[in-house]
Amino acid sequence: MTRISVRVDGVTYSDEVEPRTLLVHYLRESLGKTGTVVGCDTSNCGACTVHLDGRSVKSCNVLAVQADGHEVTTIEGLADGETLTPLQEAFRDCHALQCGYCTPGMIMQATDLLRENPSPDEAYVRQHMEGNLCRCTGYHNIVKAVLQAAGATATGGEQA
Amino acid sequence: MQLEHSFTVEAPPEQTWALLTDLKTVGGCFPGATVTEADDESFAGNVKVKLGPIAVTYDGKGRFVERDDGAHRAVIEGTGKGLRGLGNAGAKVTVQLAPDGSGTRADVLTELNITGKPAQFGRGVMQSVSDKLLGQFVSCVESKLAAGEAG
Amino acid sequence: MIPVEFDYAAPATVQEAVALLAEHGDDAKVLAGGQSLLPVLRMRLNAPGVVVDISGIEELKGITDEGDAIRIGAGATYQDVLDSPLVSEHLRLLHQAVSEVADPQIRHRGTLCGALAHADPAGDVGAPVLALDGRMVIRGTAGERTVGAEEFFVDIFETAIGDGELLTAVVIPKHTGWGSHYAKFVRVSHQWAIVGVAAAVRAEGGTIAEAKVGLTNMGSRPLRAAAVEQALAGQPATEEALGAICARVGEGTDPPSDLNGQADYRRHVAGVLARRAVLAAAGG
Amino acid sequence: MTVTEEPTAAVREVGKDRRRKEDQRLITGRTRWTDNMQLTGMLHLAMVRSPYAHARITNVDMSAAQQAPGVISVLCGRDLKDHQGELPCAWPITDDQKCMAHPAVAVDRVAFAGEVVAVVAARTAAQARDAAELVDVDYEELPAVVDLKKAAADEVLAHPELGTNVSATWVFDSAEAGSGGDVEDSIRDAEVLIEREYRQQRLIPSFMEPRSTVVDPTGEQFVMWTSTQVPHILRLMLALTLGVPESKVRVIAPDVGGGFGGKLQVTPEEIITFLMARQTGKPCKWTETRSESLLSAHHGRDQWQKLTLAARRDGTVTGLKVELLADMGAYLGLVTPGVPILGAFMFNSIYKFESYRFECRNIFTNKTWTDAYRGAGRPEATFAIERLMDELAAELGRDPLELREQNWIRHDEFPFSTVAGMEYDSGNYEAATERAKELFGYDELRAEQARRRESGDRVQLGLGISTFTEMCGLAPSRVLGALSYGAGGWEHASVRMLPSGKVEVITGSSAHGQGHETAWSQIVADQLGVPFDDVEVLHGDTQISPRGLDTYGSRSLVVGGQAVVMAAKKVIEKAKPLAAHVLEANVDDLEFSDGRFTVRGAGADQEGLGLAGLALRVFAAHDLPDGMEPSLDADATFDPVNFSFPHGTHLCAMEVDTETGETTMRSYVCVDDIGNVVNPLIVDGQVHGGLVQGIAQALWEEAVYDDQGTLVSGSFVDYTLPTSADTISFVTDRTVSPATSNDLGAKGVGEAGCIASTPAVVNAIVDAVRPMGVQDITMPCTPERVWRAIHGGGRGGATEESAMPHFEEDAPNQDNPGTEGGQL
Structure with a gap:
């Protein structure tokens, strides 16, 4: 067991963990x-994406011990109380999710x-969303949501 | 998957044959292999296949399924059980010697079957890896023959 | 999937790291960014006794100007490489290739040296480092040695790094002003390269003065297309002049055959990509 | 939008692009996935799976595993053989169908790589995984049959005791059915015959949430949380399989992360988790890894289609003969045998054929079993006919759209009885096609294609067409009975009027991403005149929603939604006597609209009586009319009388780099007619997602086995799902011809995109390179396959030559050994 201290969504936690514990399992269990989920075992799907010191990483591909002394933000730490981030709002507004399993990773990325x-x-x-797989939306509305949150509009296809 | 290797050595076929049928020596030539027991007919041991990030260990045994001392042709069959539920590996190695001038030419045909996790990669890594390992095996045998360790 | 149990060590210095590696021999695995190692551990294709995490070692961090070369430490992530003005200015080919590695999340975490040590022939960084004459700095308990890329890449997943040794940096000669292009061929974007061609060209007028070409996934290690490089020197940077030369880039190579392509197809595609990469590098 | 808006009230919810109720929790990470469940004392399971495709199990040594840290129980087939029953197959398509007993844990023989041979329960997931690796299984390898065609030849048997690999042969013949003529006559009299053999490669549904099951055996009932599409069917099957009273089992599908047919199953792992919980008396959880999922969750498609299209020189199609080989894999899953049969009624698609014959042979192999995957049978049928129509057009030198128009059912011919015995209720193929052409810029793109061909451009352009139809709304129970399916096709709903005026809707449909909570709320808001936000939709728990047949086959809205409409109407009817009582009016004089009862003729300014007020009165029950029970709640069960038949025209432009074979999608336009739309936002989302899955079949996905039966595309590294970087934004639009089989006029949309898009893409690629002699490219159309088709002389040959002796050996367009599957 190794002792780690990690700040997650603004709260500092100190725990004993097995070195083999993946960051995503530490966060979940x-x-x-x-809110952070596991979708694959080869780091292709991106469902487990969180921010480590402000940059997106796949939390299934990081050991919990590697997060010692660092700061993690998950999907649960984005919204300020009931106030969603513009990106979260855009995901809802553009119907950028169906089953929602990939959604936390998509939003974090x-x-x-x-x-x-x-x-x-x-x-x-x-x-730049190539590291996140979605099986429901065909990506169309995800791309639209990201562009909408950025204040831009899609250049390709459109709803006629 | 089938892998073919050929080599020639200075030693005459008889001498080469003697070494190739010495299972302990031949088995020990496989990269990472430890032969724990061997007699004229069969051998047992383990192989630790180590390749960069990958390290897998197989416990295995093997035996002659065909051995023609006159024609210098042998078929050796080996099966390995991967540790940690890794799946199994099987190999059927056919060795045929032929005179080549004063030396010997050896043709080695290996039919390799790998099941389970290591085989579950479509990228052709196993082919490259197997090719490399067998290449090392053959050159080890070759070097032992060249060094005249046989007999 | 959960890895097999292992011990974890996070040395603060290279000396400590090397001592740990020497102590544990091949029972130890080095963890830098972990983007190649962790998938292997999770699939349980390896069960090291100890994982030596070098990501906290200060002296391995950073990308520095060494006069005629750029030194990229083993702690530098792909993202550090992409963000480095030194790399953008002097090693454009490497910059382009790194931007094609995996996806943003992996690039935030994975390291250039980690990928070089991993030596996957389908990885994107071996070919440009080889083409740009990179040299690997390897430290062991006995001291430091430097190995050229040609010698460094031994075989699939196999390098010149010995037991108890650590790759501490790669030093790549500056190619300031060289044109460059990394052409990567994939079916879906998050895939390993089916074939990749890394080309750097020093052009004078409309003519290729010097060309360097590296190949990804065309054999069991990154390859340098030396004969093509020689034939390209002095050629005008036109499709007509380059096409036939570049088409030969796959000659003599032994690429893998797998779900994404048979060897003959890979050789053909390499030829097409080489022409496109060299032309793009030459500004054609 | 060419949708004709209903002229009525602006207050109508149906038709609005409501943002989804489901989203708040999903975008903030407050979702309840099965794997999130943690129960006190819970054990974690890990499966030991066979590495062999076919082997006898000679010994299972569990001693080391039993002694490993944290291990509570280890069980193998020997231990379970008297308790585990057999996994169910609900669809015996013929009386003499051969079916192999399918144990959850293999007892003495394994029939595919990935089959469970033992299970470990331990205190942590890591300990379970560690111990599973210590289970030492000895196998004696048996010959395995992997390839579908070889299996059909019965040289090696997947199950030696069956004596054959043929599970069943199923035939539909229009001459026998009386729905058309004899196809052999049409073939004999044909002026043109198009003969082709197409491969429907094996696919893996690849829902994003790996499967997970938790079983709690404490308390009076067994409670199972599981990521399933079919909690109701599962509950019944658990009872039948394990001999547990159905009343002692409660199944909950919490939030489920996608299914696409892949979670329409009763899985070995669900049975095993149940058995382990029962054996240990502790809550047990099993969650799969992705590699485990790809290996052992059921696969889809995997067919060879041998097709003969008969036509006249003037372009009139006259007959179609379909001979299928369908790969079952090693076992028959819940609806495995029926999947190809669902396609049987759709090969004739939107066209008028004089004759039609469909014959399917279901074949066992030593591979993961197949079952429903998005579209199930219909994508295969659509692919075949839409590829053939392009081939016929090429053969006759006709424009493929014009040729389709010549043969399709005109809008004034509905209702139309098809040669496959279906009655199409509504449709307008002309309108959808006209709109699609306009949005696509069909004529301009054809002109560009001609320019590129003429200039010998390295990058060629191809246009692909797919004018599809499908059947949705599984299904009229009578039809299912006629097809020997083991259950009906009805759906159930309840509407509960809470005293506070809020409404609870209970539906037997079990959503996993489709947005039922939102759409059902819209429907009920309109029916009862209550605010959208006052409707709460409950589903996916057999204790809350005791009756239902779940979600698959684009059935939720057209069957389940209609049940909701009917239940809501019953609420109004129940409320009427009370309203009349309070308003002191005659029941017959009451009118109900916008949530209020009013008295006819009492003037526009009357206050009337709101439904919410009535609900409170019923709750108090102080003053009810004589004989009225104190409840407004109502149930309804709807059994459809017919399927619904969505259709649409999909147009795709592909660029093909002739040097490398690389293909790039340039544009994609689809105009779908799915009848009336409840929520256009959700509908567009369903279409987009379906499109990419269908496009992925055309371009990227394939489950590949090596000769020994190892799945080599066993992770997301090798099973290549597309990303945002590989796809484009689509242009979607709709035309509307309302369905006549339900009050909503809806047709179903869940599978449309997936059914339509595959042939559109392949037609476009073939169109791009047809001048180079290419007639077909096996799916997925990888760059290598495209390149080999172009440079290997294509798969050319005159149609008439290849047509004469039917399917001559080595004739073109048959097995394409150079490009089929991956080679290792």
């Missing part, structure tokens, strides 16, 4: 942060994307 580039075009959004 020890901290009850079940898109949040990082918009911080990196506040005015992306559609191609940029599509390219």
